Amino acid sequence: MAESKLTHRLTIPLCAVLLAGVFLLCVCAGSVAIPLGETLSVIRRALLGEEVTGSAAAILLRVRLPRVCCVALSGAALSLCGAAMQGLLRNPLADGSTLGVSAGASLGAVASLAFDLTLPAVPMAGTMAMAMLFAFLSLLLILSLAFTLDRSFSTHSIILIGIIFSMFASALMSLVISFAGEKIKSITFWTIGSLSGASWQQAGILLAALCLASLVLMRLWRELNAFAVGEENARAVGISVRAVKLTVLIVVSVLIGVCVSVGGTISFVGLVMPHIARMLVGPNHRRLLPASMYAGAVFLLLADLAARTLLSPIELSIGVVTSLVGAVAFVWIFRATKGGRR
Amino acid sequence: MLTARDITVRYGERTVVNSVSFHVRPGEWWMLVGPNGAGKSSLVRALAQAVPYEGDFLLEGVPMRGRKPADVARVMAVLSQQHAVQYSYTVEELVRLGRYAHERGFLRHMDSAGDEAISQALRDTGLTDRRHASLLALSGGEQQRVFLAQVFAQQPRLMVLDEPANHLDLKYQQQIFGLIQRWLMQGGRSVLSVVHDLSLARRYGTHALLLNDGRSAAIGPVREVLAPQVLSDVYEMDVFGWMRGLLSPWTQEE
Numbered sequence: 001m002a003e004s005k006l007t008h009r010l011t012i013p014l015c016a017v018l019l020a021g022v023f024l025l026c027v028c029a030g031s032v033a034i035p036l037g038e039t040l041s042v043i044r045r046a047l048l049g050e051e052v053t054g055s056a057a058a059i060l061l062r063v064r065l066p067r068v069c070c071v072a073l074s075g076a077a078l079s080l081c082g083a084a085m086q087g088l089l090r091n092p093l094a095d096g097s098t099l100g101v102s103a104g105a106s107l108g109a110v111a112s113l114a115f116d117l118t119l120p121a122v123p124m125a126g127t128m129a130m131a132m133l134f135a136f137l138s139l140l141l142i143l144s145l146a147f148t149l150d151r152s153f154s155t156h157s158i159i160l161i162g163i164i165f166s167m168f169a170s171a172l173m174s175l176v177i178s179f180a181g182e183k184i185k186s187i188t189f190w191t192i193g194s195l196s197g198a199s200w201q202q203a204g205i206l207l208a209a210l211c212l213a214s215l216v217l218m219r220l221w222r223e224l225n226a227f228a229v230g231e232e233n234a235r236a237v238g239i240s241v242r243a244v245k246l247t248v249l250i251v252v253s254v255l256i257g258v259c260v261s262v263g264g265t266i267s268f269v270g271l272v273m274p275h276i277a278r279m280l281v282g283p284n285h286r287r288l289l290p291a292s293m294y295a296g297a298v299f300l301l302l303a304d305l306a307a308r309t310l311l312s313p314i315e316l317s318i319g320v321v322t323s324l325v326g327a328v329a330f331v332w333i334f335r336a337t338k339g340g341r342r
Numbered sequence: 343m344l345t346a347r348d349i350t351v352r353y354g355e356r357t358v359v360n361s362v363s364f365h366v367r368p369g370e371w372w373m374l375v376g377p378n379g380a381g382k383s384s385l386v387r388a389l390a391q392a393v394p395y396e397g398d399f400l401l402e403g404v405p406m407r408g409r410k411p412a413d414v415a416r417v418m419a420v421l422s423q424q425h426a427v428q429y430s431y432t433v434e435e436l437v438r439l440g441r442y443a444h445e446r447g448f449l450r451h452m453d454s455a456g457d458e459a460i461s462q463a464l465r466d467t468g469l470t471d472r473r474h475a476s477l478l479a480l481s482g483g484e485q486q487r488v489f490l491a492q493v494f495a496q497q498p499r500l501m502v503l504d505e506p507a508n509h510l511d512l513k514y515q516q517q518i519f520g521l522i523q524r525w526l527m528q529g530g531r532s533v534l535s536v537v538h539d540l541s542l543a544r545r546y547g548t549h550a551l552l553l554n555d556g557r558s559a560a561i562g563p564v565r566e567v568l569a570p571q572v573l574s575d576v577y578e579m580d581v582f583g584w585m586r587g588l589l590s591p592w593t594q595e596e
Contacts, residue, residue, distance in 0.1 A: 090428050226439050228429050232422040233489075235392055237496065238415025238443030283429035 011281050015294035019072070019301075026068045026301045031312050032059055070198035071304040071318070072297040073206040074263050075273075077213070079296020081252045081259075082270030083277065083288055084217050087224040088248045089155050090231070095270035096256040099158065099249060100165035101138045105260035106191060107169045107176070108134025113187050114180040127190070128202070128261045135257025138165065139250065153245050155231065193266035193319030195304065202262045213255040214293065220244060221285035228283060266319050268326025269296050275333045299325075343368050343500055343532040344389075344418075348397035351384045351556075358384045360556040361397070366500070366549075371526055371533040373543035373564060376553035377577055382536045383423065385553070386504045389534075390420045401500070415443035419498035423505055424489055430476040433469055433488050434460065440495035456495070463494035466521055468514075482509035490518060494525070501525075503535040507542060519546050541585060544568045552576055 028039050034056050042057045043065075052061065081096030089098065096102065109131040111117055118126030142165050150157035173191075180187055217224075223244045226234035235241050259266075276299075277291035300318070303325060307316040344366040351359035359381040366372050374382045388395035391406065391414070399406040401417055419440070440463070441456040464470045467487040477485060486509045493501060501522065507515050523546060526533055537543045543550060543564065550567035552560040554576045560567040570582035 087429075092428070222439070222442060222445075225431070225435065226442065229427065229431065229436060229439065230422075230424070232387075232390070232392060232420075233424075233439070233492075235411060236390060236415070236420035236422060237439050237492070238412035240411050278429070283431055284435055 008281050008287060012287060012290055012294070015291060015298070019294050019298050022298050022301045023068060023072060026071070026305050027060065027064055029305060030059075030064060030308060032056075034060065066200045066203050067195055067198045068301065068304070069200075069203040070195050070206060070262060071300050073203060073210055074195065074259050074266065075269055075296040075298070075300025076293040077206065077210045077255050077259050077296075078266060078270040078300070079273040079277070079292040080210070080214055080217065080289060081256050082296075083274035083285070083292035084224060084248055084252055085270075086274055087228040087283075087285055087288075088245065089159060090228055091155070091159065092275065093271070094159070095274075096252050096259070097166070097265070097267075097270070098162045099139075099253055099256075100142055100162040100169065101135050101253040102256050102260045102265055103166040103169035103173075104138025104141075105131040105135035105257050106265050107138075107173050108132075109190060109261065109264070110173050110180075110187050111176050113190060114176050114183055131261030132257055135253065135260065138169070139253045139257070141165070143246075143249070153242055158245075158249070189317060190264045192317040193264035193322070194317050195263040196308075196315060198262065205258060206262055209255050209258040213251045214289070216247065216251050218289055220248065221289060224248070224285040224289075225283075228285070264319065266300070266322055268322045268330070269300055272326045272329050272333065273299055275337070276329070279333070279336070343370075343402060344534065345400040345403075346385075346389070346397070347400070349385065349388055349399070350396040351381070351388050351393060352396075353384075353393075358556050359388065359395070359553075362551070362553070362556075362558045363397075364551050364558070364561060366532045366534055368499075368530050368532055369526065370548045371523070371535070371546060373547035373550040373568075374534065374536045374553065375538075375540060375543050375550055375568070376559070379555075380553040381556040382553055383504055384556075386420070386422070386502060386534075386536055389502055390422065392422075412443040415496065415498075417498055418500040418502060419493040419496040421489055421493050421501070421503040421506060423508065424485065427477045427485065430478045432474050432476060433464070433480075433491075434473045436477060436488055437463055437469075437491045437495050440492035443496070459495045459497055463491040466494055467491040468517070483511055483514060486510055487514065487518070499531050501531075501533045501535075503533065505536055505538065507537065507539060515542070522546075540568060540573065540581065 024036065024039065028034050028036055038056055039060060042052055042060050045052050046061055078096060085094040085096060085098055086092055109127045112127045112130035117130055142161055146153055146157060146161050149161065177184060177187055223234065223239050226237055226239050227244070231241060273296040274288070274292045277288055277295045281287040281291045300322065303321040304318050307318045307321045310316065346362060346364050349359055349362045350357060362385060364372070374385065376382055384393065387393045389399055391411070401414060406414060437460050441459065444456060464473055467490055469487055469491055472480070472484065477488065480488065490506065506518060506522070510518060519542065522533060525531065547564040549562065550564045551558060552567050552572065559576050560572050573581040
């Protein structure tokens with residue numbers, strides 16, 4: 001057992017090294033391959049505030065780096081949300097979208113794309129601002145619905161309300177799409193998830209949201225462990241069950257709202273990667289939450305790399321890659337853990 | 343230690359616990375007994391603040407409603423009827439959850455008294471060598487002992503146990519009940535437990551509350567409450583005769 005504890009301890013530093021390696025690979029590789037030495041020197045000079053010129057520098061600094069940063073941050077965020085929700089709801093099928101906020105955010109984005117809606121006086125791109133606004137409104141609606149239907153916020157009620165709200169938002173989305181005319185293609189592309197046009201500004205927003213959310217959730221690792229064992233047990237050992245539940249739900253929803261507004265609904269990362277992290281470091285959230293973030297970031301980076309290089313010059317949607325790989329991975333995990341009990 | 347005043351629990355229109363009152367003093371082991379559906383578990387869940395209730399529970403004289411769960415958990419530990427474990431926590435990780443209410447502030451992982459309490463709880467429940475085993479690899483009886491170890495690690499003054507003998511074989515029933523009894527005798531401590539096995543209730547309890555249809559049918563010293571006539575009225579059968587009959591094949595052979 002001492003041996004497995006050692007591997008548990010070593011996993012997180014190894015994950016960090018792996019992430020750094022994959023990150024550099026994704027920055028260098030692409031339709032125009034840039035040698036590692038040149039990449040590192042451009043990054044170093046840009047960090048030092050020097051003027052960097054040339055086509056390689058332009059590709060790296062304006063296109064590839066912001067995109068790769070957004071991909072890594074989104075992957076980490078989605079997977080973190082999944083791990084927290086699977087623990088909180090004691091359900092291996094939960095992820096950040098379980099509460100329905102991501103469906104609401106998608107609705108906002110789709111409406112903005114279809115009808116060219118924008119928020120006046122908001123400097124960000126219209127789609128992103130609308131997605132965030134709708135995510136926030138959905139969260140309010142879902143929580144007040146939960147509050148009226150079941151004041152104790154039982155796990156079953158949360159999952160049911162999430163499913164109902166997601167279906168409702170999807171129906172509205174279909175309705176919007178049927179009025180969208182020739183914008184259908186861009187809407188479809190957006191709904192499957194894509195980070196192709198990601199900017200530094202979006203990376204900054206993602207980073208801020210991820211930092212805040214991971215700080216809050218990491219401080220709740222004990223509480224999440226207790227919830228993962230059972231809600232009655234959590235109450236018995238002295239946890240303020242409702243307060244913790246509300247905190248986790250709100251934090252996850254905010255983070256998911258930001259993720260969806262930047263990259264659309266990228267499925268399977270939040271569902272599958274926490275399971276893989278759990279196989280590596282065990283179910284203790286103290287290690288599981290950071291391990292999930294690393295696993296999600298690495299997975300989404302590789303998925304994005306595959307999306308833009310496999311059929312180059314055609315670019316696949318990242319959501320297609322994650323769903324294809326994720327579905328196969330899920331069957332494998334299900335087999336390995338005999339029904340997700342892990 | 344614990345006073346219950348006119349506790350009523352309703353699920354929708356149905357009243358499952360109807361105006362029940364009792365008073366547990368230090369040194370007493372109260373047995374909550376009664377037929378299926380009498381309201382025993384509902385009463386325990388109300389005490390655990392897991393379901394809404396009317397009336398008041400006073401824990402060491404202070405009303406429990408609205409108190410911080412961690413403040414309550416330092417005095418009272420609850421063993422609820424367990425459901426299937428979902429993830430592969432180790433025995434030690436689960437027992438350590440019992441220390442939650444004692445760990446305070448930023449350095450809450452530096453709970454050295456906790457390490458000792460956890461080791462002691464594992465020793466007492468015979469789990470020391472399963473310390474790093476996964477819960478999913480344990481039998482039902484072993485899992486029950488792990489949750490009991492968590493209750494011991496919590497170092498409460500009042501233990502509330504819903505069916506502590508669940509899944510336990512006879513050896514561990516004897517061992518665990520003996521353990522709880524020794525724990526109780528250290529002074530200033532009380533136990534309230536739901537027990538189906540009336541012979542266990544009679545053997546270990548000091549007091550009993552017999553529930554029937556949500557109402558308190560009899561309350562007081564265990565000898566009076568678990569008297570054959572009282573039991574036969576509530577269970578609508580000859581309880582004593584049945585239990586004597588169960589033992590008769592052996593007694594006849596002797």
